[in-house]
Amino acid sequence: MRLFDNPVLTRELLTTLRSPRAFVLQMLYIAALGAIVYFAWPAESEGLRQVSPSVARGLFDIFFLGQFFLVALMAPAFAAGGISGEKERKTYELLLASPLSPGAILFGKLASALAYLVILIVSSLPLMILCYLLGGLLLSEIIRAYLVLILAAGTFGLLSTACSSFFRRTSSALVVSYLVILPLAVMCVVLTRTDAPSVREFVSIAVLPPWCLAAWVVLAILVNRRLLHPPDVGSEGKDVIDEEEEMKYAIGVVIDRDLFPDKLFAPAKRTDLMPDGANPVLDKELRSEIFSQGTLMLRVVIQVSMLLSIPLMAGLLFLRSDKAGYYVAYVLTFNMLVGPVFSSGSITQERERQTMSLLLTTLLRPVGIVAAKLIAALRVSTVLTFLLTEQIVLAYVMLGELRARLWTLMVFFLIIAVTCLATSTIGLLCSALARKTATAMVMTYLALLLLFAFPIGVERYLAGDQRFTDSQLAAFTVTSPFSAALNVPMHTTRADMAGLNAQPLKVADTVLVNVAGLRLPVWLIFLMIYPPFCLAGFGLTCLVFRFRWWRAGVQG
Amino acid sequence: MIEVVNFTKRYGDFLAVDDLSFTIGKGEIFGFIGPNGAGKSTTIRFLATLLRPTSGEGRVAGHSVTGDPMAVRRVIGFMPDDFGVYDGMKVWEFLDFFAVAYEIPRAFRKKIIGEVLELLDLTSKRDDYVSGLSKGMKQRLCLAKTLVHDPPVLILDEPASGLDPRARLEMKALLNELKQMGKTILISSHILSELADFCTSIGVIERGKLLAAGSIGEIQQRIRAYRVLKVRVLGEDTTRAKEVMSNDPSVRQIESFDHTVTAEFVGRDQDMARLLERLIQSGISVQSFAEEPLSLEEVFMMITQGVVG
Structure with a gap:
C-alpha cells in the first residue's frame, strides 16, 4: 500500500486545501473555541484558586463533547462523498482501472477526509492545555479524551467511506452513515462520560481501542473487496435497478409498493397514463425517483431506526412513561437525519443530471415544480417518521397514566408533523441555494443543528447562571422541537392502574415564556412559529429557484 | 417563423x-x-x-x-x-x-x-x-x-x-x-x-x-466568382474538347485528366448551355457535362477563411 506517495490522497488534499475556505474554517473554529475559553475564564476577583478547577472541568466537557459531536457530524460530511463522488463524477471506472490497489484508494480517500478533521482537533490542543493550567484536570484525562476523539474520527470516517462504496449517491451514503454513527456516538459519550472514573478509564483504554481496531479491519476488508470486484461499475454504476429483482435478494425488510404502509411513501408505479391536471413533477418524484437508486438506503434506514426504537421504547415509554418526551426526541432526531435526504437533493439533482433545461422549457411554472418537490419530499419523510410513532400510540393505549393525558399525544404528533414540515422545507431551500446535492445536504444539516440543537446547548450551558430566569432561557429554545417535546408537561408519579380516577396524577410544572404579555408554553410557541416560517421558506425557495434560473439565463 | x-x-x-x-x-x-x-x-x-x-x-x-x-x-x-x-x-x-x-x-x-x-x-x-x-x-x-x-x-x-x-x-x-x-x-x-x-x-x-x-445555392454564388465545369468525353476527343472550350470567352484555366476536362466558368447559365451546344456541334462525344457542386465543407472553409465578407 502506498502511504505517502498516494495520488488519491495528494489530489484530494490539493483540492481541499487549495481553496482558502479550509483555512478560514479552521480560523473560525479556533476563534469560537477561544471565545468560549475567554468568556468562561474566571475573573480575577472570583479568587482563581477556588473556582478554577470546576471551570476547567466545565471547559473540558464542552471541548470534549463539542469536538466529539463535531467529529461525528463532520467525518461523514467529508468521507461519505469519497467513493460515491467518484461514481457521480463518472471518474470511478478511471480510478478502478488504474494500477492503484483498492487499499491505496481506500487509504487515500480516508486519510484525505480525516486529515482536515484531525488538523482541527489537534489545533484545539493549545486551548485545552490552557484549561489544564487552571488545575482540576489530570493530564491522563486529556490524553484519554484525545485518544477517544481520534478513534472516533477513524471509525466514523471509515464507516462513512464504507457507506460511500456501497451507495451510488453521496446523499444516500451520508444519511446511512449518520444513522449508524448517531447511536454509536451517543453510546460512546454515555460510556466515556459516566461519573464512575473506573468505568470511564476502563471503557476508553481497554474497550474502545480494540473494538475500533476490529471494526476498522472488518470495514477495510469489506471496502477492499468491493473495490476489487466492484459490482456497480458499467455505465458508471448507474445500471437500471429492477425493483422486483432487488426484492428477491434483499435481506430483512423488503419494500412492497402495493402493501400498507409502504404504499403511503412509495405509491405503486403507474401502469397507465397520468390523469388530467396531475402535477407531473409530483407524480415523477413519488413513483419513479424514490427507488431509482434502489431500495437499499431506505431499507437500511427503516431497519436501523426500528431496531433502535425497541430499547428506547422499552426504556422511555414503558419503564419510565414520564420520559415519553425523550422518545419523541428520538423520533425527531430520526426525522432531522432522514427528512433532508428527500428534499435537499430534489432541485440540485435536476441540475446534476442535466434535466433542468428539459424541465424549464415545458409549460410548468416554477411554483408548481417547487411545490411538487416539497410535497413529495414531505410525504416520504413524514410517513417514514410516523412509522416510529406506533410505539407511542401503543404506550398511550396500554398505560393508564398516559391515557389520562391523551392531549399530550396530540401535541407530540403535532410537534413531529411540524418538524417534518420544517426539515423538508429547509432542505428544499438549501437545494435551491446549493449547486451540488452533497453541499445542499450538509447545509441543511447545519441549518437544522443551528435551529434545533444549538439553542438547547446554549440553554444547558447557561442553566446555572443567575442572570437569566428559566423563562428567558426557555425563550432561547423555541425554535427547537426537542425543547418543545421535552417541555410538554408529563406526569411525575406513576398512577395506580386501578384507582386512576380517584388519584389525580401529579404533573410537572411547565416553564412559560412571555410573548407580548401572554405566558405561553414552549411547545405552543414552537407549533405557532414554524408553519408561517415554513410558508416563508417555501416562498423564498420559489424566489431562489426563479432567481437562479434567471441568473442562469444571464450567465449561460 | x-x-x-x-x-x-x-x-x-x-x-x-x-x-x-x-x-x-x-x-x-x-x-x-x-x-x-x-x-x-x-x-x-x-x-x-x-x-x-x-x-x-x-x-x-x-x-x-x-x-x-x-x-x-x-x-x-x-x-x-x-x-x-x-x-x-x-x-x-x-x-x-x-x-x-x-x-x-x-x-x-x-x-x-x-x-x-x-x-x-x-x-x-x-x-x-x-x-x-x-x-x-x-x-x-x-x-x-x-x-x-x-x-x-x-x-x-x-x-x-x-x-x-x-x-x-x-x-x-x-x-x-x-x-x-x-x-x-x-x-x-x-x-x-x-x-x-x-x-x-x-x-x-x-x-x-x-x-x-x-x-446553399445563394451562398455558393456569393462565394465563388466562377463555377467549376466538368466535361467527360468519349474516345480521343479530349484535346478537341479542350480546344473548343478554350475558345469560349467564359472559360478559363482548363485542365484535363484522362477523359475529363475541368475548367473554371465565369459566365451565366445561358453561356454554359451555348458551350455545350458548341461542343456537340463540333462532333465531340460528350458523355457528361456538369457543374461541379460545391460541398458544404468547401463553403464552410471558404467562409470561415474570410473569402466572403
Whole structure:
C-alpha cells in the first residue's frame, strides 16, 4: 500500500486545501473555541484558586463533547462523498482501472477526509492545555479524551467511506452513515462520560481501542473487496435497478409498493397514463425517483431506526412513561437525519443530471415544480417518521397514566408533523441555494443543528447562571422541537392502574415564556412559529429557484 | 417563423454572440453551422427561452422570446445538446411526463405517445427503463419528447453528436421525415455533411458572428466568382474538347485528366448551355457535362477563411 506517495490522497488534499475556505474554517473554529475559553475564564476577583478547577472541568466537557459531536457530524460530511463522488463524477471506472490497489484508494480517500478533521482537533490542543493550567484536570484525562476523539474520527470516517462504496449517491451514503454513527456516538459519550472514573478509564483504554481496531479491519476488508470486484461499475454504476429483482435478494425488510404502509411513501408505479391536471413533477418524484437508486438506503434506514426504537421504547415509554418526551426526541432526531435526504437533493439533482433545461422549457411554472418537490419530499419523510410513532400510540393505549393525558399525544404528533414540515422545507431551500446535492445536504444539516440543537446547548450551558430566569432561557429554545417535546408537561408519579380516577396524577410544572404579555408554553410557541416560517421558506425557495434560473439565463 | 434581430450575448468581457440576425421561413430547415464554441448553443438557448440576451430580440411564430416565453415554449420542441434523463422511469412514463408538462389532455396522450414511439422506432423499447437506453436511443427519446406536443418549430442542438454512423443515418432519415411533415427546423451541427442533404438554408457562425446566411445555392454564388465545369468525353476527343472550350470567352484555366476536362466558368447559365451546344456541334462525344457542386465543407472553409465578407 502506498502511504505517502498516494495520488488519491495528494489530489484530494490539493483540492481541499487549495481553496482558502479550509483555512478560514479552521480560523473560525479556533476563534469560537477561544471565545468560549475567554468568556468562561474566571475573573480575577472570583479568587482563581477556588473556582478554577470546576471551570476547567466545565471547559473540558464542552471541548470534549463539542469536538466529539463535531467529529461525528463532520467525518461523514467529508468521507461519505469519497467513493460515491467518484461514481457521480463518472471518474470511478478511471480510478478502478488504474494500477492503484483498492487499499491505496481506500487509504487515500480516508486519510484525505480525516486529515482536515484531525488538523482541527489537534489545533484545539493549545486551548485545552490552557484549561489544564487552571488545575482540576489530570493530564491522563486529556490524553484519554484525545485518544477517544481520534478513534472516533477513524471509525466514523471509515464507516462513512464504507457507506460511500456501497451507495451510488453521496446523499444516500451520508444519511446511512449518520444513522449508524448517531447511536454509536451517543453510546460512546454515555460510556466515556459516566461519573464512575473506573468505568470511564476502563471503557476508553481497554474497550474502545480494540473494538475500533476490529471494526476498522472488518470495514477495510469489506471496502477492499468491493473495490476489487466492484459490482456497480458499467455505465458508471448507474445500471437500471429492477425493483422486483432487488426484492428477491434483499435481506430483512423488503419494500412492497402495493402493501400498507409502504404504499403511503412509495405509491405503486403507474401502469397507465397520468390523469388530467396531475402535477407531473409530483407524480415523477413519488413513483419513479424514490427507488431509482434502489431500495437499499431506505431499507437500511427503516431497519436501523426500528431496531433502535425497541430499547428506547422499552426504556422511555414503558419503564419510565414520564420520559415519553425523550422518545419523541428520538423520533425527531430520526426525522432531522432522514427528512433532508428527500428534499435537499430534489432541485440540485435536476441540475446534476442535466434535466433542468428539459424541465424549464415545458409549460410548468416554477411554483408548481417547487411545490411538487416539497410535497413529495414531505410525504416520504413524514410517513417514514410516523412509522416510529406506533410505539407511542401503543404506550398511550396500554398505560393508564398516559391515557389520562391523551392531549399530550396530540401535541407530540403535532410537534413531529411540524418538524417534518420544517426539515423538508429547509432542505428544499438549501437545494435551491446549493449547486451540488452533497453541499445542499450538509447545509441543511447545519441549518437544522443551528435551529434545533444549538439553542438547547446554549440553554444547558447557561442553566446555572443567575442572570437569566428559566423563562428567558426557555425563550432561547423555541425554535427547537426537542425543547418543545421535552417541555410538554408529563406526569411525575406513576398512577395506580386501578384507582386512576380517584388519584389525580401529579404533573410537572411547565416553564412559560412571555410573548407580548401572554405566558405561553414552549411547545405552543414552537407549533405557532414554524408553519408561517415554513410558508416563508417555501416562498423564498420559489424566489431562489426563479432567481437562479434567471441568473442562469444571464450567465449561460 | 423564427426571427432573430440583433441578438447579442456578452458574458463579462467575452462576447459570445455579436449582433446576430437571421430569419427562418415556415417549413424551412435551417442548418446552423460553426465550429465548437462559435455561439451556436448560445443562440439556440436564447431561442428556447433559457437565456436572456444582452441586447436584441427574437420571435418564434410571432411570439417574443423575451416578452412571452410561455407562448414560445408552446410552439417549440427543444432538444439540448447535453441532456440527462430521469432515473427509474420507463420510456412511456418519460413521454407521459412531458406530455402532461405540455398540458396535453389524457384523451390524446395515449395516441400521441404511440405515434411518437412509432415515428422514432422506439415502440419495442416502450417498457424499458430510460436510464438503461444506449446513447443513440436516448437521443431518439429526447427527440420523441420534443414532438409530444406537436410543435410547429423544432430547435435541435447537435441532435446527432456522439452517435455511431448507423444511428447518424437513422437520425438523418428521421429529420427528413419531420421535414416532410412541414415542421420548421433549426438544427445546429459542427459536422457539415450531416446537414448538407436536407437543409434548405444554412447560417455559418464563427466567433459569435454570422458570416453568411441563406440557401446553399445563394451562398455558393456569393462565394465563388466562377463555377467549376466538368466535361467527360468519349474516345480521343479530349484535346478537341479542350480546344473548343478554350475558345469560349467564359472559360478559363482548363485542365484535363484522362477523359475529363475541368475548367473554371465565369459566365451565366445561358453561356454554359451555348458551350455545350458548341461542343456537340463540333462532333465531340460528350458523355457528361456538369457543374461541379460545391460541398458544404468547401463553403464552410471558404467562409470561415474570410473569402466572403
